[in-house]
Amino acid sequence: MLLKLIDYLRDRLKMVIRLCYVVLGLLVIYDVTFVDKHAAHTWPEKLPGWWAFFGFVACVLIIILSKWYGHVHWFGGKFQIMSPEDYYDD
Numbered sequence: 001m002l003l004k005l006i007d008y009l010r011d012r013l014k015m016v017i018r019l020c021y022v023v024l025g026l027l028v029i030y031d032v033t034f035v036d037k038h039a040a041h042t043w044p045e046k047l048p049g050w051w052a053f054f055g056f057v058a059c060v061l062i063i064i065l066s067k068w069y070g071h072v073h074w075f076g077g078k079f080q081i082m083s084p085e086d087y088y089d090d
Contacts, residue, residue: 027052028048028049031048031049032048069081070082
């Protein structure tokens with residue numbers, strides 16, 4: 001049943017993307033009209049969609065920094081998180 005749903009959504013990918021845009025737009029409209037901004041502690045919190053933007057940027061930075069950290073060679077190349085496949089062949 002779940003596989004049929006995934007195939008159904010995959011076949012209608014443009015519809016799914018448009019639906020996601022509509023939901024995103026409705027969430028921004030909800031944020032602008034109904035969410036109380038009077039108790040905000042800083043000026044960016046008063047901007048509509050601030051926390052969504054902040055979360056997206058933070059997620060992208062975490063991914064970029066994690067990939068960089070995984071490829072860094074520590075102590076002359078002896079210690080690294082993402083070792084090559086032939087690491088033990090030496």
